[in-house]
Amino acid sequence: xxxxxTIDRRAASTPTIRRLPAYLQIVRQAELDGFVVxxxxxxxxxxxxxxxxxxxxxxxxxxxxxxxVGYIVKDLIAALENFLRWDCTHNAVLVGAGHLGTALxxxxxxxxxxxxxxxxxxTDTNKIGNTFHxxxxxxxxxxxxxxxxxxxxxxxxxxxxxxxQDICNRLINDGVKSIWNFTSLKLKVPDGxxxxxxxxxxxxxxxAVLSVRA
Amino acid sequence: xxxxxTIDRRAASTPTIRRLPAYLQIVRQAELDGFVVxxxxxxxxxxxxxxxxxxxxxxxxxxxxxxxVGYIVKDLIAALENFLRWDCTHNAVLVGAGHLGTALxxxxxxxxxxxxxxxxxxTDTNKIGNTFHxxxxxxxxxxxxxxxxxxxxxxxxxxxxxxxQDICNRLINDGVKSIWNFTSLKLKVPDGxxxxxxxxxxxxxxxAVLSVRA
DNA sequence: TAGATTGTTAATCGATTAACAATC
DNA sequence: TAGATTGTTAATCGATTAACAATC
Numbered sequence: 001x002x003x004x005x006t007i008d009r010r011a012a013s014t015p016t017i018r019r020l021p022a023y024l025q026i027v028r029q030a031e032l033d034g035f036v037v038x039x040x041x042x043x044x045x046x047x048x049x050x051x052x053x054x055x056x057x058x059x060x061x062x063x064x065x066x067x068x069v070g071y072i073v074k075d076l077i078a079a080l081e082n083f084l085r086w087d088c089t090h091n092a093v094l095v096g097a098g099h100l101g102t103a104l105x106x107x108x109x110x111x112x113x114x115x116x117x118x119x120x121x122x123t124d125t126n127k128i129g130n131t132f133h134x135x136x137x138x139x140x141x142x143x144x145x146x147x148x149x150x151x152x153x154x155x156x157x158x159x160x161x162x163x164x165q166d167i168c169n170r171l172i173n174d175g176v177k178s179i180w181n182f183t184s185l186k187l188k189v190p191d192g193x194x195x196x197x198x199x200x201x202x203x204x205x206x207x208a209v210l211s212v213r214a
Numbered sequence: 215x216x217x218x219x220t221i222d223r224r225a226a227s228t229p230t231i232r233r234l235p236a237y238l239q240i241v242r243q244a245e246l247d248g249f250v251v252x253x254x255x256x257x258x259x260x261x262x263x264x265x266x267x268x269x270x271x272x273x274x275x276x277x278x279x280x281x282x283v284g285y286i287v288k289d290l291i292a293a294l295e296n297f298l299r300w301d302c303t304h305n306a307v308l309v310g311a312g313h314l315g316t317a318l319x320x321x322x323x324x325x326x327x328x329x330x331x332x333x334x335x336x337t338d339t340n341k342i343g344n345t346f347h348x349x350x351x352x353x354x355x356x357x358x359x360x361x362x363x364x365x366x367x368x369x370x371x372x373x374x375x376x377x378x379q380d381i382c383n384r385l386i387n388d389g390v391k392s393i394w395n396f397t398s399l400k401l402k403v404p405d406g407x408x409x410x411x412x413x414x415x416x417x418x419x420x421x422a423v424l425s426v427r428a
Numbered sequence: 429t430a431g432a433t434t435g436t437t438a439a440t441c442g443a444t445t446a447a448c449a450a451t452c
Numbered sequence: 453t454a455g456a457t458t459g460t461t462a463a464t465c466g467a468t469t470a471a472c473a474a475t476c
Contacts, residue, residue, distance in 0.1 A: 009426050013467065017426050018419035025398055025418075039433065047400050052469060055434065067434045067475040085425045099347075103317035107417070109398070115421065133313075154424070178428040180420065184239055184323070186261050199424040203321070203415070204239075205232035206394065207329065210368070210413040211299045212223050212231050214392040227443065253457065266445060269458065281451040281458045 003075055007062040007083055016057045017084075021113075022047055023058065024080040031073045039070030086113040091152045093176075095167055096159035097122040097137050100182055104156060106133040118150055140167075147174040154178045161185040172196050217289055221276040221297055230271045231298075235327075236261055237272065238294040245287045253284030300327040305366045307390075309381055310373035311336040311351050314396055318370060320347040332364055354381075361388040368392045375399040386410050 026046050030038045040054040047054075058071065063079040065071045081087040094101055097120045104110075105120060120137045122128060127137045138146065146152070155171045157164060157179055164183040171179060172190060178197045181187050184204075189196050240260050244252045254268040261268075272285065277293040279285045295301040308315055311334045318324075319334060334351045336342060341351045352360065360366070369390045373381055378397040385393060386404060392411045395401050398418075403410050 012426065014423060015467070017422050018416075021416065021418040021422050022400070041433075048402070050469070051433085052435095053467095056468085059435070065434050068432050069476075070433070083426070084422050085428075090425065099317040099320035103313040106313035109418070110421065113418065113421065114425070153428075178424045180424055186236070188262070197424060197428050199420050201417070201420045202232075202235065204235040204323070204327065206413050206415045207324065207327065208231050208235050208298050209228060210392045210394055210411060211304065211328070212226065212297070214299075214367075214411050229443070255457075264445070265457085266459095267443095270444085273459070279458050282456050283452075284457070 003064060003072075004079060005059075005062040005064060007060065009083070012060040012083075016060055019047075019049075019053075019057055020061070020080055020084055023054065024077065024084070024086075027071075027073055027076050027080065031077060035073050037066070037070045038073050038076065040065070042070070084113070088114055089116045090114050090154050091150055092117050092154035092156060093143070093147060093152050094120040094135070094156040094158065095122075095140070095143065095171075096157065097124070097127050097132060098158060101156075101158035102132045104158065104182075105135045108133075115154070117156070118152065119146060121146075143167075144170065144174050147171065147176060152176060154180070156180045156182065157187075158182045168198070217278060217286075218293060219273075219276040219278060221274065223297070226274040226297075230274055233261075233263075233267075233271055234275070234294055234298055237268065238291065238298070238300075241285075241287055241290050241294065245291060249287050251280075251284045252287050252290065254279070256284070298327070302328055303330045304328050304368050305364055306331050306368035306370060307357070307361060307366050308334040308349070308370040308372065309336075309354070309357065309385075310371065311338070311341050311346060312372060315370075315372035316346045318372065318396075319349045322347075329368070331370070332366065333360060335360075357381075358384065358388050361385065361390060366390060368394070370394045370396065371401075372396045382412070 023043055026043050027038055040058060041051045044051040044054045061079040061083040063071055063076050092115055094105060094117050105117060117135055120135050121140045121143045122137050123140050128139050130137050153176060155176045157167060159167055161183045164185045165187055168179060168187045169190060172193060177195060181198055181200045186200065187198050189198060237257055240257050241252055254272060255265045258265040258268045275293040275297040277285055277290050306329055308319060308331050319331060331349055334349050335354045335357045336351050337354050342353050344351050367390060369385045371378060371381060371393055375397045378399045379401055382393060382401045383404060386407060391409060395412055395414045401412050403412060
């Protein structure tokens with residue numbers, strides 16, 4: 001009996017990808033609660049989505065459900081984690097140990113999902129040498145050497161906007177392949193580097209929705 | 215000469231609303247740089263968007279541009295701020311002064327956009343009585359009284375997920391109209407309270423996109 | 429069995445993009 | 453003037469939703 005279809009990550013739309021973590025969280029909780037199977041309808045109820053949307057989304061992970069029953073919880077968790085590539089370790093650095101940066105260092109949930117923040121970097125001598133939530137802060141001068149030595153593929157950027165593009169370029173030069181950009185600046189990828197992905201995280205857009213629609 | 219059209223906030227799509235803060239940021243910077251006019255094409259270049267998308271988006275704010283020239287910077291800032299309701303004060307409380315909560319308290323940009331975080335609330339006696347970035351932390355027992363007394367309309371939720379729904383219900387009861395939900399739990403609005411808006415902010419969805427597409 | 433659920437195929441909806449006249 | 457830009461109307465694209473047969 002087949003449990004999984006082959007998956008094609010490029011076939012998944014961005015809205016679908018963005019919903020998957022919420023599904024995973026619910027299914028993990030269901031496992032803790034002792035559920036062996038879970039239906040798309042249940043997940044949809046929990047998230048106030050349409051069941052058909054949940055089924056369509058889950059299909060991209062390659063999971064095969066059982067009509068009348070739903071999905072086997074263990075298999076669904078595995079399918080989601082595998083699709084998201086959250087079942088392997090992503091070596092990352094965080095640059096900019098300010099308010100937001102240190103908050104992210106303390107966000108233990110990321111680690112459960114394969115995000116291994118190995119070190120933080122800053123220019124502030126008061127911060128350098130300290131550890132925040134078990135993660136050491138180094139001088140930004142050591143960034144290049146660290147990234148190259150430790151096969152770092154991901155970087156979290158929480159620096160002031162005026163230095164963001166420079167840091168970004170350096171990270172790309174050193175081999176970083178994906179950058180999670182929390183600065184307010186839209187970063188440009190150097191020409192011809194289509195192997196690099198930058199994801200912008202923008203808190204003010206959520207506030208805008210709240211403010212306009214309220 | 216007409217400068218503004220009438221605006222209809224319900225006519226604006228959510229993707230459009232989410233892009234407006236980025237436009238505002240660029241136009242504000244243009245003002246600092248001494249520009250008197252700015253074209254949609256310039257804004258599009260900066261954000262790597264299509265000019266037609268920028269023009270369509272800006273149209274919802276009621277701004278009227280000049281063919282061949284662009285938009286008058288001062289007017290465009292006013293139109294964006296007005297449309298976003300960022301030109302008036304939104305009295306808010308923050309509940310849950312943990313890592314993320316205190317980082318948000320330190321995010322001074324929000325204040326420039328009308329978000330007035332008047333106080334923070336927590337259960338941790340080590341935090342109660344302290345101030346973070348000028349904002350006092352009170353016992354969560356004082357939440358109700360504070361919200362009612364100070365005409366608080368907005369709440370930022372950075373509490374652990376297992377208490378989130380309870381706090382949410384209490385806030386709604388006390389008159390809060392919009393809730394910015396940073397917890398991992400999807401909050402339910404009590405039946406019949408369609409006057410309340412909850413905006414979920416989900417960091418893991420950005421990480422998912424980065425991880426899948428990289 | 430009856431009924432709930434999956435997964436596929438088709439229809440709908442809405443956002444983005446294109447085309448182009450009007451403008452300065 | 454020539455050319456860049458706006459704003460409107462139409463076309464396209466892609467995501468969501470609906471319909472329904474297959475399944476247990």
